[in-house]
Amino acid sequence: MTSERTRTDLILSARGLNLSRDGVALLKSVSVDIRRGSVTLLLGYNGAGKTLLLSCLHGLIEQDSGQISAPPRDRQKMVFQKPIIMRRTARRHLQFVCPGLPDDQLADWMKRAGIDDRIDAPARALSGGEQQKLALVGALAARPDILFLDEPTAHLDFAATKFIEEMIHEAHDQGTTIVMTSHNRAQAERLGQDVLLLDAGTLVESGPANRFFSAPRHPLSKQYLEHL
Amino acid sequence: MDILTPFQIALTLLATGDAELMSTITLSLLVSLTAVVTSLLIGLPLGAVLAAYRFPGRTPLIVISNTFLGMPPVVIGLLIYLLISRAGPFGFLGILYTPAAMMLAQTVLVLPISIALSRQAFESLNGEYALLFQSLGLGRLARIRALVFEARAALLTIALVCFGRAISEVGAVMIVGGNIRHSTRVMTTSIALATSMGELAYAMALGIVLLLVALAVNIASQLLRNSFRNLGHDV
Numbered sequence: 001m002t003s004e005r006t007r008t009d010l011i012l013s014a015r016g017l018n019l020s021r022d023g024v025a026l027l028k029s030v031s032v033d034i035r036r037g038s039v040t041l042l043l044g045y046n047g048a049g050k051t052l053l054l055s056c057l058h059g060l061i062e063q064d065s066g067q068i069s070a071p072p073r074d075r076q077k078m079v080f081q082k083p084i085i086m087r088r089t090a091r092r093h094l095q096f097v098c099p100g101l102p103d104d105q106l107a108d109w110m111k112r113a114g115i116d117d118r119i120d121a122p123a124r125a126l127s128g129g130e131q132q133k134l135a136l137v138g139a140l141a142a143r144p145d146i147l148f149l150d151e152p153t154a155h156l157d158f159a160a161t162k163f164i165e166e167m168i169h170e171a172h173d174q175g176t177t178i179v180m181t182s183h184n185r186a187q188a189e190r191l192g193q194d195v196l197l198l199d200a201g202t203l204v205e206s207g208p209a210n211r212f213f214s215a216p217r218h219p220l221s222k223q224y225l226e227h228l
Numbered sequence: 229m230d231i232l233t234p235f236q237i238a239l240t241l242l243a244t245g246d247a248e249l250m251s252t253i254t255l256s257l258l259v260s261l262t263a264v265v266t267s268l269l270i271g272l273p274l275g276a277v278l279a280a281y282r283f284p285g286r287t288p289l290i291v292i293s294n295t296f297l298g299m300p301p302v303v304i305g306l307l308i309y310l311l312i313s314r315a316g317p318f319g320f321l322g323i324l325y326t327p328a329a330m331m332l333a334q335t336v337l338v339l340p341i342s343i344a345l346s347r348q349a350f351e352s353l354n355g356e357y358a359l360l361f362q363s364l365g366l367g368r369l370a371r372i373r374a375l376v377f378e379a380r381a382a383l384l385t386i387a388l389v390c391f392g393r394a395i396s397e398v399g400a401v402m403i404v405g406g407n408i409r410h411s412t413r414v415m416t417t418s419i420a421l422a423t424s425m426g427e428l429a430y431a432m433a434l435g436i437v438l439l440l441v442a443l444a445v446n447i448a449s450q451l452l453r454n455s456f457r458n459l460g461h462d463v
Binding site: 060096 | 357360362363365374377381
């Protein structure tokens with residue numbers, strides 16, 4: 001989407017990513033550029049390869065071929081669709097995922113997430129929404145350069161979704177680059193500045209979100225937007 | 229034999245603080261707890277490494293360890309006996325018929341249990357946390373430390389299983405300990421001796437005491453588990 005942009009604008013650049021498992025091509029020569037400070041929405045049907053691409057970009061899965069240029073691992077964070085929560089208190093979970101976080105900042109993050117009264121409760125006893133908030137503040141508290149979010153509001157109610165979106169906005173305002181997947185068109189339009197559309201492991205279209213939603217270029221994009 | 233007689237004898241022995249019984253209980257606990265702690269110190273890191281990493285020789289290690297799970301205690305006792313008897317390669321240690329030999333035999337007996345169960349617990353947790361650990365960029369040591377902490381409830385259960393196996397064992401400790409009064413006589417060998425001498429009520433009484441000791445250890449572990457929970461550790 002950014003062939004016209006200079007490389008210095010980019011925080012992450014991937015070229016020709018290929019990934020196969022058991023003879024099935026899951027990512028097919030995918031190339032993406034992520035602008036520094038942008039919110040990029042990764043869209044596509046279930047099984048299109050969104051989570052796989054996110055995992056490759058974050059370095060959780062090694063691609064068979066292709067190259068990725070990204071910030072160092074300690075400057076990246078990822079929040080999973082199903083939050084991975086440790087068997088310890090919410091406070092100790094945050095201390096684990098964000099080592100060195102001062103106590104006052106930790107308490108402040110919990111307060112902003114509205115779960116400060118559960119700070120010493122077992123983290124796994126929190127509700128699904130509270131666990132997702134905990135996972136998100138655990139990632140944001142580290143002030144990463146780039147944050148990967150895999151359907152961060154899937155299965156969440158309106159209030160929790162609103163909170164997560166506010167936190168994404170705030171992180172973005174403070175300069176964090178966001179790359180996230182979503183199946184929610186309204187959310188994609190609210191948050192997205194750039195869009196990448198994947199279909200069966202192939203990057204179908206990429207570009208500015210407003211242009212993508214108003215005038216998609218690829219037939220598959222038009223078809224996808226009709227269903228979204 | 230009156231069904232109540234063993235209970236009466238057991239209560240009398242405990243109430244009067246029978247010196248021989250107390251020394252037997254003390255030695256039983258000392259030998260078994262030492263074996264459990266030693267096997268956990270060796271078995272837990274091995275289980276964690278086998279669970280978290282793939283390396284050449286891993287599968288043969290698992291197979292050998294699992295084979296020892298089914299090894300009869302008397303065979304383990306015999307092997308240890310051959311190793312530490314005067315003519316054996318470790319005869320110079322002079323530990324045959326001492327509590328040290330019994331600790332060694334029980335350690336060998338429960339070590340495969342601590343390896344197998346901890347590997348299973350760590351494998352399950354590692355599967356659950358692998359992506360998070362990778363995302364956080366944790367090194368090997370940090371991963372193993374986190375896994376051990378996360379598995380603390382399972383480890384308590386593993387320790388109990390190992391203790392149950394050790395305290396109830398008779399064949400191996402009989403062979404390498406010799407069941408010497410005031411020296412290497414533990415509860416199970418006392419029961420075996422009493423039974424062979426026809427003192428069935430006394431043997432049964434010792435069995436009841438053994439059960440009470442196991443009950444006390446389990447209550448203690450449950451209290452420990454509850455204290456974890458009260459601290460919000462979600463075990």
